[in-house]
Amino acid sequence: MLEKRQISKGTFFLIAVLLVWVKTYTSYKLEFNLGVKGSLQEFLLLINPLSATILLFGLALFAKGKRACWWIVILSILMTVTLYSNIMFYRFFDDFLTLPNLLQTDNVSNMTDGIFSTMYGYDFLYFLDVAILIFLLRKVEITEVRLRKSMASLAIMASLVIFTVNLTLAEIDRPQLLTRTFDRNYIVKYLGLYNYTIYDGIQTAQMESQRAYASSDDLTNAKHYTSSHYAEPNEELFGIAEGKNIIKIHLESFQSFLIDYELDGEEVTPFLNRLAHGEDDIQYFDQFFHQTGQGKTSDAELILDNSIFGLPTGAAFVTKGQNTFQSLPAVLNQEKGHTSAVLHGDYKSFWNRDQIYKQFGIDYFFDASSYHMEDDAVVNLGLKDKPFFKESIPMLESLDQPFYAHLITLTNHYPFILDEEDASLARGTTGDKTVDGYFQTARYLDEAVEQFFDDLKEAGLFEDSVIVLYGDHQGISENHNRAMSEVLDTEITPYQNAQNQRVPFMIRVPGMEGGVKHTFGGEIDVMPTLLHLQGVDAKPYITFGTDLFSDEHDETVAFRDGSFVTPTYTSVAGTMYDTASGEVLESNQETERLMEKVSEQLQLSDDVLYQDLLRFHSISNFEPVKPKEYFYGTKSTE
Structure with a gap:
């Protein structure tokens, strides 16, 4: 041996x-x-x-x-x-x-x-x-x-x-x-x-460990920042939508480059293109950016409904699900009598929604257990967008008006899978299956939104409602830069990656004309904007964004990693670019000031979440939400 x-x-x-x-x-x-x-x-x-x-x-x-x-x-x-x-x-x-x-x-x-x-x-x-x-x-x-x-x-x-x-x-x-x-x-x-x-x-x-040692004194810096950062509302628009419903449509993973984009001579999203050009009196913000971090979709929800950034690591929906919030649905309910609801074709435990929505004071949560989830109606994460929107109409009709309703789509989600019978557009030809499939699912989403608009009009819910459409985060990551350089016909540099963070923000307000607005803004700005349209002053609340329609609106858009975009400068990983041309610039006193400003904004927002500081924030006309008063039923597949 x-x-x-x-x-x-x-x-x-x-x-x-x-x-x-x-x-x-x-x-x-x-x-x-x-x-x-x-x-x-x-x-x-x-x-x-x-x-x-x-x-x-x-x-x-x-x-x-x-x-x-x-x-x-x-x-x-x-x-x-x-x-x-x-x-x-x-x-x-x-x-x-x-x-x-x-x-x-x-x-x-x-x-x-x-x-x-x-x-x-x-x-x-x-x-x-x-x-x-x-x-x-x-x-x-x-x-x-x-x-x-x-x-x-x-x-x-x-x-x-x-x-x-x-x-x-x-x-x-x-x-x-x-x-x-x-x-x-x-x-x-x-x-x-x-x-x-x-x-x-x-x-x-x-x-x-920060929460245990926090006190009301720790809220002082955030209160001072948001008060000094506050933008006075546009006098002509303040309260123009008072008493109107708000219907907010979440366009999953939808990036702005899709607007007016043609694949082999065919529009990918013809209906959303028409909206972007003013149909149905839609105002389209073409310089609007997502600001999400690791929480992705849940971060977008958090930011839009609270004007607070997501966390630098993880998802606040999961790790801060017991925090105190002063959310848009709760404020609208207490100040203007809005009923609130979220509608989504996935199950309620995903992203811990069934818990954190109670902290937000959301009255109703229609999750997958409220929809018909037959095999042919489900793809990827849940219910396809077309049956989702169709089945959502009776649920909206059942709500006491005025209401605030948030509808979350999901077919246009990575890895962008679509059944052959649902595809009305050919796949892309880059050779990257993710990018090529993205065009098909985006078209499907476009058709679903068009159908939903028609159904809202037929149900009598369209004319008397504020309609909001927004993209939650980028759909195509930097891992697909080769294919995206072919799609956009340009080299994908760090500067271009920053510009690719644009997502649509469209809003229809009864009494306002449609058109394209070039104001720079982000998801952090939505809550104060909607509050002012409803005639609610955002100043008493801790909001890190500013009203998009205000003459004092802050056009510095901070990203979760500390990069930022303004109409003049784009900062990525410490390198400064000219926003219009993409040319690399030397740092100067103004860019250093902007970097410090963005860092402060993100840090103060993190302090609010990590230390649960809103539990110390008292507002005379707002009562803290009592999550135990909310119940979303027991039917689930868990």
């Missing part, structure tokens, strides 16, 4: 480090769009997996003999799971995992089609190093090394030295890396995925 070949524990350690290092660096280049520029950033990307890898495997060396090697295998498995989970998440959401995301596992399980579509045939290679290590342990004999503890200590010291050098060089290239940026891409690019995971855990623990 042949004797097993011997290798030392130190050799096994070095092999494990090398395998993880190569695998991680390869994944950086293949899977993530980190925006690496210059030799220094390339060097940092190369070395940043080492410090965490050497540290973790070094700790395993304190164990004796083969046991140390098995601990290295276990740690390698954990690091592989961390890496591959982030790869899957990034392919789907164009972002990195955070600990709060892990609370959203119910949502991920409801996205089966999308998750499986992000798996590639070569993915098994990300687990190959674990298989190699296990093979070695079975085929070779591990010999102990002298001065075992000294070797482990040396590995830990080496990891700390590498991390110190890594962080020092990163701070030279990106000052205040860990304190100034909201962008997870920066942390991964400069410090590595594993260090980012540790950093995220520390940050999450710190943020979760």
Whole structure:
């Protein structure tokens, strides 16, 4: 019988480090769009997996003999799971995992089609190093090394030295890396995925502890900011829609580039195009941007109904579902007597809606259990948009008027799947199945909205209602830049990616003429706009946006990662561009002021959510919402 070949524990350690290092660096280049520029950033990307890898495997060396090697295998498995989970998440959401995301596992399980579509045939290679290590342990004999503890200590010291050098060089290239940026891409690019995971855990623990120590004094800065940031309403429009219904239509994943876009000479969204050009007295804001973060659709709902930004990590709908809010539905109910309802062809637990809507003071929630969910009427996440809108009309008719109704579509959702019999437009021809399918589902959504407008008119609900249509977030992520460069016939630069965050905002107000408005704005501005149209002064409330129709409206549009767009400047990852031309500009006193302003706005909004500060905010004509008074029924598929 042949004797097993011997290798030392130190050799096994070095092999494990090398395998993880190569695998991680390869994944950086293949899977993530980190925006690496210059030799220094390339060097940092190369070395940043080492410090965490050497540290973790070094700790395993304190164990004796083969046991140390098995601990290295276990740690390698954990690091592989961390890496591959982030790869899957990034392919789907164009972002990195955070600990709060892990609370959203119910949502991920409801996205089966999308998750499986992000798996590639070569993915098994990300687990190959674990298989190699296990093979070695079975085929070779591990010999102990002298001065075992000294070797482990040396590995830990080496990891700390590498991390110190890594962080020092990163701070030279990106000052205040860990304190100034909201962008997870920066942390991964400069410090590595594993260090980012540790950093995220520390940050999450710190943020979760903030609520316990908060007091009414912590609300002072936010109150001062929103008061000084307030924009006086347009006198001619203040109260013009008082007593009218509000019907808000959520255009899932709909980006503004689709408006007037032609595919092979055919309009993709002919009905929405007509609305954008003033049909039915619609006003179309063509410089309107989504401002969502990891919460995506739920962030859009939060921002529009509360004029508060989503969180830098995770979804506030999930992690802050017990917070106090002063939401648009509750304010309209108390000040103007509006009944409120949300209608959606998915089940109520998705995004924790059945809980957080109670915090918002929403009277009725018609979820999938209120609709006919036959197999031929369901695709992707839930009920197709056409039957959804058709079945929603009787529900709207049942509401006491005036009402505030929010209808959430979902057919035009990644991975943009549509049954053949529902397709009235050919797929795109870029060769990217996501982008090519996007045109078909967008057309289907367009037809569904047209049908809904006709049904509203027939039901007598159209003329006496404010109609709002908005895109919640981008549909095509930066992972599809090659195809998008073909679609838009332009190079997709960081500047162009920022411009691609435009989503439609259309509003019909009885008594106002339609047309195109070029005002820069974002989702944060919707609540104060609707309040002023209803004759409710937004000033007493904590709102971080301003009235889109006000002469004092602030046209600085902040993105969740700290970038921003104004009519003059576009800032992306610290680089300044001319908004009109895309030309790179040198920073100046004005751009520095804008960066500080955006940072302050985001930080104060985060303080409000993390510390649950609205529980300390008293308004004379507003009573805190009592969530226990709201009940949405028990029928569910859970």
